[in-house]
Amino acid sequence: MSENNSQATETSAATEQVSEHLVEVHDLKTYFHTAAGVAKAVDGVSFTLDRGKTLAIVGESGSGKSVTSSSLMHLLPKTGKIEGGSVMFDGKDIVHATEAELRELRGKDISMIFQDPMTALDPVFKVGTQMIENIRLHDGLDKEAARKRAIEMLKLVSIPNPEKRMDSYPYELSGGMCQRVMIAMAMSCHPKFIIADEPTTALDVTVQAQVLSLLKGLQDTLNTGILLITHNLGIVWQMADDVMVMYAGRTCEYAPMEELYANPLHPYTWGLLDSMPKLSDKAKTDLKTIPGVPPDLRLTGTCCNFYNRCPYACEKCKNEVPPLVEVKPGHFVACHRQNGEESLVRGEAN
Amino acid sequence: SSDGGSTSTGAGADGGTLVLSLPSSPKYLDPIKYTGAYEAQIIWCVCDTLVDYNIDLTEIVPQLATEWKVSDDGLTYTFTIRDDAKFQAGQYQEGRAVVAEDVKYSLERSATESSMNRLAMLDHCNVVDDHTVECVLKAPNASFLTALTDAGNVIVPKEEVEGWGDAFGDHLVGSGAFKLDQFVKDQQSDLSRSDCYWGEKPHLDGLTIKVVTDMTQSANGLATGEIDIATSLTGEATQTIKNNDQLVLDQKPALHVAYVYMSQVNGPTADQKVRKAILMAVNRDDLVKGVYPYGEATTAVLPLPKDSWGYDESVEADVPAYDPEGAKKLLAEAGYPDGLSLNIYISNTEARVKMATILQQALKENLNIDLAINPSDWGTFSAAAAAGKADLYGMSWSWFPDPYFFLNKLFSSTEIGALGNGAGFSHPEVDELLDKALEVTDQNERAKYYKEALKKIVSYDPMLVYGSEFVNTGLTKKVEGFQSRADNKTVIVSSEINISKTA
Amino acid sequence: MANDNVILGIKNLNKEFRLRGDGLFGKPQTLHALSGVSLDVYEGETLGIIGESGCGKSTLGRCIVGLHEPTSGEIIYNGQDISKLKGAARKPVHKDLQMIFQDSYSSLDPRFTAAASIEEPMVIHGIEPDAAKRQQKVLDLMKEVGLDIQHLQRYPHEFSGGQRQRINVARALSLDPKIIVCDEPVSALDVSIQAQVLNLFRRLQRERGLTYIFISHDLSVVKHISDRVAIMYLGRVMEISPAHGIYENPLHPYTKALLSAIPPENPFERHPEMKLEGEIPSPVGKQVGCPLAGRCPNATERCHHERPALMEVEDNHRVACFLYHDKVAE
Amino acid sequence: MAKTILKRILQTIPVLFVVVTITFVLTRMIPGDPAAQMLGPQASPDAIATMRVKMGLDEPMLTQYINYLVGILHGNFGYSYSYSGPVMPIILSRLPSTLSITLTGLVLALLVGVPIGVVSAVKQNTIFDYVFMVLALVGVSMPIFWLGLMLVLTFSVNLGWLPAMGMGAMSKGVWDVISHMILPCFCLATIPAATFARITRSSMLETINGEYIKALRARGIKESKIIWKHALKNALPPIVTVLGLQLASAFAGAILTETIFSWPGLGTLIVNAVNGRDYSLIQGVVLFSAVVFVFVNLVVDIVYMVINPKVNYEGGSN
Amino acid sequence: MADNATGASLSDEATLKMLERERKANNAWHKLARNKMALVGLAIVVVMVILAVFAPLLAPCDPNATDTGNMFAAPGVGGHLFGTDAFGRDLLSRVIYGARISIFIAIGGTILGAIVGILLGLVAGFFGGIVDSVIMRIMDGMMAFPFILLSLILMTILGQGTINVIIAIGVANVPNFARVVRGQVHVVKNEEYCNAERVIGASPARILFKHIFANAMSPVIVYFTLNIASAIISEAALSFLGLGIQPPTASWGSILSEGKSCLQGAPHIATISGMFILVTVLGFNLFGDGIRDVLDPKQKR
């Protein structure tokens, strides 16, 4: 069975109201055309994000989180292409937008914090120069004012001695500093929508807390929507309104944060939650993991992608792609055995 | 063959600056240092010699000297200096008159200081009075008057020479029709009419002598009007000019012979049979046609230009004619029935490379001689050729019409080691004839000796003479009164010539 | 597992960077990335390093593996100071000392496939000369870190952030080193893979007695994996103690602040945060006093002028803070 | 950086010493006698011998060498017999004419070549790319004399717009100077322009896929700015190197252009010096070029350090 | 679980097949084989090499046979496809024979210069400091020798001959390659992956040749392929100085410069030899671009 079938049922709630949502993604598909086949890096992702809200995307490493965010910004490498689905931002269709229209949006309405901070800064310009360029582009400030503002932003993200650091080149900064520079840049132009791809991986917890509260503050004052990609579930609990769990290019669960914590439905989500090391753990035992590896993305699309690692898998899982089904209001899940007709009990594998 | 320019001197518009191009840059304008025709061109414009050749190079005519007498022993020449000649004003003198003292100074300077030996025969000069000077030779030397026409023996003011020292060349001063305003090596020289010139007033206000090393560009320059007279042209440029009806190509046989000298002492060519075989194996007409496809030269056979008064047509028959079969036989007799290997040294000019290539082909075909061609820059070539390293070396010779400047320079044993006689040609009876020809003063008598020497020389088959180039000059239609001279001198103003340029 | 055998001794390590001055003739300035760091690393232990971003953790790691030459100080391994070893003399040390780089993208040669990158160390050190076996080992390593056969022939830019990090991990492990400096080795991994990798680390430690210097910002990860933990701040070690000591009995004000900022374990947990207010000190220029003085709620006049030394205040628990020095003195 | 510069200037001294020594020895190995060259083909052996004495060539090599070195220390770089004057002023007098066309030519080449390279890289494998690159290759394989002649035939002989040869004179106005420069500069610029285009293209292809380029796009920076400012600056190092090389070769290598356009520059001087076996002048030219190249390369290195902050010439790594 | 660890309902076989495909796709030769432009380039180069190797079989006439009766014949006239030159020699035959000298010397000279220059540049750039200073100052010194002087000197020392021309061109090219490479190395060697290599314990040589080299190559390739043109022309310049190939041996460069003296009357001589040079340069450059693309993993595959 294939997509046609699944589309009918999935996310019908999301498609009804237009433009009320800040971002609406429906069945997004982004494929990479490589020499040895088409890698379906994103193969059916749907979510909505409202103004002032935070959506966290968690999921397997390599499940397509970053590719999803790149697709939203049309920043795919040459080999990558959006093959289907729709992305609406503020009522505008982004998938078919022209390069000029996109440029209007990029940086101004939508800004992005990249996962790899050290490679995402131009190595041959001082960070100050890059920040000033960015601020001037979007705020139209003069050089002096832009510089002041850049220093201010660096101060906000707790970079010591910001005046001096303006003159540093990216390689002279530590990983966390680069990341903070990226964050400062992303926030400097009051965007409507921030895509934050693992924004605090290189930050110590005090700075992390500060940066997160900064993001929150921005959200409060400007009603910014935040798409937060992270592996740190603690941050999810702290920040998110909704959570989407991804696995092998597909949304496998999508629910309000507290609902997800309290009542996760997808077996992958269970595995994820169980793997988290806890500060409160006393004994030094091995952590729980999900055995096995995710499938080759060039060969997916005919079955449930989690099938080979799922302790609950049945015959249907092997042959059919599970559609994303709203099992409770606002709680979507893509699992043959959790679609309302049947429900699994966590921890009881068959 | 001079089809351009008129011969009248009087007519012609006044004014204008004539632009004359030279294919190579003059370097030393100091008369005792100059080495080549291009420098002489400028020196002749700025300075005067005591005597000069007429335009046809048939006789010596007065210049600064109005008349001269030769003593019977041929040792003393007495010159009367004109009294209206003045030097151009310079840094160290204000345009004073030319006097006998200057002649003495200039000629003795040339005789003693010049390494070019242009006046080596002069012993000393005696000033008789302000306008009379005696030149005493070391030994009778009939080429003396000819030597005096050389740009190396122009009359210059002592003050300037000594004032400028080494830099005199860049600030040359003389009594000629033009004064040197500026001399920039590798680029151009600006000359303007000298107001104190004793002769006929030049039509031209000025003269610019430009260095244009690319022949094609000389032709282009004529076409655009950036050049009025392009001298010493060769190659396709001549054809280009011929094809352009706005331009005129003036051609005149030059005092020039192109030849391949064969080593007289080393290697297989030391054997006269081999030399003769080589001469017989080459079709000169084909060679000339191949080397000069645009008709820039004619075939020649003797090592003396046809226009020289020592030339003897009857000797032409002594030179072996094209006969490949005979050549082959001769070579076999010499002990090389299957051919042999020889080398030829040439400088890397187009004409030489072409010549060597065709020669190579001819020798291979007719005699099975493998001729290895060694082209190189002039420095390497001349060192090799002068040192007698080469089996064959190809070059050309051009100088005054006096046979001395060909036959003595090329065949006298005293010149062995110099480039002229790098082949080591040495035969006492030839030396003797050449010496004799220098001792007597009468031109007819001298001609007799030279003709005899020429015949002797040819009998040894020393070299393959194949061509004689023309003096090729390109002119725009604006130039009037131009007449070319076989020694490649472009005369701007003289008793016969006064070039003018119409606007 | 850890024994008392000091495998790596770091003695009074200093590292200064010269920042290029302004313009052509500007005076260069000095940045103190590490100031007097002394640490002993015991064989078979995991030493966790936590610290403010930019405090010199990576620099410390790079000094240990020989990428930076320390300005002064010694790094003793196997009884010799390796910080000054160069060229061939260092080669045997290289095999024992590995590093997982913080920047996983740029630390992979863009023109090498994943397999080639992981294979590289084995080729260099002649481990597994048989090509087929080596390939197998590469695949095994990749599987250990949750990658698979499908990833073998891909180039770095074709991977996700986490996948690249795993390639780095696999590469470091391929050599069977004695000590691995792990600079945030799991920061880009989702928790399940993170768990897998952490388990792998622990297993290798159990099996081979590996020693880790484990740099991370995730305190729960550090707690989980570390035997001892060092807290760094602005190029100095502020506190060092067995892991439980840090988490249960933090002494240094900075450690306390850190612990208070840990994100919650569940959506309903909210704990009070101890905020460090005030001017953030700069590593550039002359360094006086305790680096935290400007932000510390307990700072005294003395803290601004004098630098507290690292002193043992409790069993195996050392801290660099005057608050406790006085107690010890008493 | 000041230290780097100072160091480099000090390094020049041994370089020059070695260069001087090698040139001294090697020039004397090439066949051809300076005296004979000076006196011309018709000179007699005696005259040549006399001249050799006058030129000091009869002295032992070592003496000549020491004299030369001592001279240099006194600021005397020898006397050029073929140009009858002290060497350095002769060389320096050629500098303005050489610089005027080489620098203009190179600037022209940069202005044409770099943008073409950038556009080709951005539009890789499109018709733009192909056309530009074929043009560039035509540019590098174009025989200069052919190009020069065509230019002259077209613009001077047929159209009559521009002079065919020579240098202009300031006294005749600025246009005279400029019009004389146009054709030679154009001629000189072709090969460098083509080289720049090719190098720029390849270097841009390396940078244009960088992660930071993507990040810049995400920030909404104008595409043109991304390409021309960020990607280009990252791509600059090899272009700068090649610029340095081209400058070096344009200095001495403009012989063909100089010949065609009767533009007496250093190239002609060098050829004449070598052909005339003018030892002092050859030595002077080589010495001078060495200074120029050390300087040009120093500038290139400094530019490297300025455009790429990680570059550091002091130590091995880091 | 371990048994189906690889993929959902996907046989291992499929994955293996894909891996094989990918490995092939990554293989330099296969990449090159798929690059059409590179193939065109290679084809051109191969054709030229074939011309050179099989010249005696391919040339219709003796390239050195002069015919003064038939000079400057236009292409097609008198059975001469490309016409004749200033000696009436068949231009087609000369061009075919000329390929021998030109291709051999151009490739040989450039490769020689490139190998030595690249080595020196790599070493200088990688070790930096005093090594860099010494090597690069020597290069500066070498660059200071004008080509004409350098050639004269080399030829005086070495004598005439094809190999020596290659050496002369090679030597003249060494400093240029060294500079291009060294500049790149200075940029690349500071990349983090080189640091990673150092940590792994890779020897400097390995870091240099396996990592820095590949990442620094692309301008070098371009420089190399562009140099082919100037090497072909340099050969003629050297021959003109009498240092290279002796007449009547044909080379494209010498045909070109012979054509110079009859550009207006017989333009076909310069044009045809120029075209051969152009096409060859084009071939090398297309091929070079192909190699560059092959080395660039981010290219569309």
Ligand SMILES: Nc1ncnc2c1ncn2[C@@H]1O[C@H](COP(=O)(O)OP(=O)(O)OP(=O)(O)O)[C@@H](O)[C@H]1O
């Ligand atoms: N250029 C590419 N060509 C082919 N496959 C690619 C390319 N880029 C990414 N991929 C693949 O696409 C999948 C999704 O990558 P993505 O970067 O979105 O993962 P992610 O969810 O962000 O993971 P992480 O948390 O590790 O960053 C991965 O499996 C990756 O291997």
Ligand SMILES: Nc1ncnc2c1ncn2[C@@H]1O[C@H](COP(=O)(O)OP(=O)(O)OP(=O)(O)O)[C@@H](O)[C@H]1O
């Ligand atoms: N090559 C360099 N040149 C100059 N300064 C540097 C260089 N590398 C690091 N620094 C500086 O040294 C200090 C310590 O950097 P380091 O990378 O060690 O920090 P870190 O503790 O790893 O931080 P993070 O957790 O953010 O990665 C920082 O202030 C940084 O700016």
Ligand SMILES: [Mg+2]
């Ligand atoms: Mg990602």
Ligand SMILES: [Mg+2]
């Ligand atoms: Mg770090």
